[in-house]
Amino acid sequence: MSYISIGNNETIRISAIPELSYSSFLEFNVSSMIKANSSHCVNYFGYPYKGKIKLICCIANDDLHTINISSSIVDSQAQLPSFTKHNLAFEKYEREIHENFGTQYVDHPWLKPVRFPFNRFNKSLRVADYPFFKIESEELHEVGVGPIHAGIIEPGHFRFICNGEQILHLEIQLGYQHRGIERLFLERKKLLQRTTLAENIAGDSVASHGVAFVNLWESLCNYHADRDLQLARTIALELERIAIHTGDLSAMCTDVGYQLGSAVFGRLRTPVINYFQKWCGNRLAKGLIRAGKNNYPLTEALMGELTQLLDDYEKDFEEIAEEQFSLPSVLARFEKTGVVTAEQAAMIGTVGMSARMSGIKRDIRSSHPHDLYYELQHQPVIKKQGDVYSRARMRKKEINQSIEYVRELIQDIPMGKHRIGLSGYPAPDSFAISLVEGWRGEICHCAVTDEIGELVHYKIKDPSFHNWLATALAVRNNEISDFPICNKSFDLSYCGHDL
Structure with a gap:
């Protein structure tokens, strides 16, 4: 069995969650579930487990009112094919796993930081060095808003690329107040x-x-x-x-x-x-x-x-x-x-x-x-x-x-x-x-x-x-x-x- 199906607000033994090889884990969660309109990923994360990383993916089936849980154990800095290549909805989950553990997704479009947590894998990465997307052109200009805003709004930086008054691209950088x-x-x-x-x-x-x-x-x-x-x-x-x-x-x-x-x-x-x-x-x-x-x-x-x-x-x-x-x-x-x-x-x-x-x-x-x-x-x-x-x-x-x-x-x-x-x-x-x-x-x-x-x-x-x-x-x-x-x-x- 590739997964265990449970309901909302349900507890199961961790041993009941099938452990798959990473290739089977990817195949099941991407091909079998996400391509169905009634299914979506409600959580995907990793945590330290016996010197490695245990990945747990939770796919909700909205028609059947169930949540399908599967897992895989990988080396913390393994070179892995990404879920994101097949379905963009996974991109931030995998960026977070990479940020936390150093796991390398070889075909992820851009493994940029998500939150800059205090216990991130690469502590040399700083919020001030965030790699914004660039478009080189003499006709375009960039507009930066934040991270300091008026009133009580919390810190976040918005980087616009504009042609005159028209927005071509916006990138939103967060992570300024990671509380752990x-x-x-x-x-x-x-x-x-x-x-x-x-x-x-x-x-x-x-x-x-x-x-x-x-x-x-x-x-x-x-x-x-x-x-x-x-x-x-x-x-x-x-x-x-x-x-x-x-x-x-x-x-x-x-x-x-x-x-x-x-x-x-x-x-x-x-x-x-x-x-x-x-x-x-x-x-x-x-x-x-x-x-x-x-x-x-x-x-x-x-x-x-x-x-x-x-x-x-x-x-x-x-x-x-x-x-x-x-x-x-x-x-x-x-x-x-x-x-x-x-x-x-x-x-x-x-x-x-x-x-x-x-x-x-x-x-x-x-x-x-x-x-x-x-x-x-x-x-x-x-x-x-x-x-x-x-x-x-x-x-x-x-x-x-x-x-x-x-x-x-x-x-x-x-x-x-x-x-x-x-x-x-x-x-x-x-x-x-x-x-x-x-x-x-x-x-x-x-x-x-x-x-x-x-x-x-x-x-x-x-x-x-x-x-x-x-x-x-x-x-x-x-x-x-x-x-x-x-x-x-x-x-x-x-x-x-x-x-």
Whole structure:
């Protein structure tokens, strides 16, 4: 057997994952799986194993709701044929493996650095020496933006190659604030410490990464969350989606000079995040999601406030959204701007909104449902044009959808349940995987334990890992003045990428 097929939030013995020769490993993951439209790679990584590198590849089959896991053991500095030659969606995974271990992929198009981690294989590589793509021409010029930006945005460098005002090429360099957060999951031994780390992977996705971690940890401990825990997590995920989508619509209005939309959408975001403050004491939902327990169970009073919040929000939201999507000056900047075609989106392996905007049905809530998404029977919002307008309309429709979900969920909330936390321990010599559809897209957490159940590897993938290249492709042949609205329409994470 070339693989073992498991479900989302499932734990298996590491010995149950078939170990293939590298040639068979490549053949299976590229030829057998990736060429199918229903399959995509949710994680591919390596970790030290008996003086060598153990590679684990996780391919999700969206139609069958399964994840196919296979592995191979290679020398750390082996000369290997690349997956990327056959499927570009693997390019960043293999660049990361090369950066971490020195593994050479002989036919990879460009093994440039991904993150510049502190424990990278080649410590002589510096972020200041990043090898940007060049086009030699007297008619072209380069424009550099960042890494220092105004306001609170995190560091990232954008290098444009332009012909006059037209963008021919954009390269995005990240890795300026690599925090070593995956390593910290191994060094911190207490569950609370690891939960806090998960909450801080990306500040706008506290609930999303928090749910991914606790679902994985409960799976490792053979703990099955009751409905009240799953319900609180599902509501938190959908409220986070409403809040961030609303804030993004505000920012998109700002970038096209629509001040009224910017102000009203910005105001509407505030009561949603303030509800988290009332629920758990933090506007970003820190402290809310915990493995095996809920320190802040929903009460009748909280349900009443949430119902009133949604009623008040929806009326004003529909009014300003109707104005936004009928205003010619807004539509002129949104429509046919920043297009990513379906072929491009599939080629680079986009996830979440960045896939659905181009007609790709990729949404963990329907393909690999977790928590109470089984009950909701989620149907993804799909657009076809792949432009800024599609990304804006998708946010609007997903907000409407999330409001419906929350209203449905709060009709049946168990009262007065409390938990004392997990009593079990992580399974030894095991592998676990958790997939969550955050507001930005697919999040994947993987863990490997040793013979006593201690973590030996923890792997995090934020959707931004896939989607930054979509931003770079979107701006080609656009005016450089359209870059802010293109960039904000994706709203990708620097820290989620840099970890």
